Amino acid sequence: MQARSDLSLAKAARKIEEVLPEQAAFHAEQCVEKAIKAVLIARNAEFPPTHNIQALVDLCEKAGLAVPPEIDGSVELTPYAVEGRYLELPEPVSELDVERAIELAEAVLTWAEKQVAKKRDRK
Secondary structure, eight states: OHHHHHHHHHHHHTTOTTSOHHHHHHHHHHHHHHHHHHHHHHTTOOOOSOOOHHHHHHHHHHTTOOOOHHHHHGGGGGGGTTTTTTTOOSSOOOHHHHHHHHHHHHHHHHHHHHHHHHHHHHO
């Protein structure tokens, strides 16, 4: 799953002094976005090209998935997809922000992998 690669990049980036925290947060957001999209693909649910995590969560719910609170919480990462990538966030990303982003990404990835595995097992 590509999402796991983004999570690994986020974790590695936070340990490299020359890497901006915004870039680590971007990869955590990408993990969440790709993980949720993988779930939607596994459920044969269509989705538009978007970086909006709330829109993707809404599509999961529309597809009949029970979305746990940590998935809902991941919507706070959406600004890291575009604004953070171009350093246009209203405030700098802190180390604490990066840690929170990684924790959310880990939770979403764990949930997504279970959802995809369930769908595979039913085939």
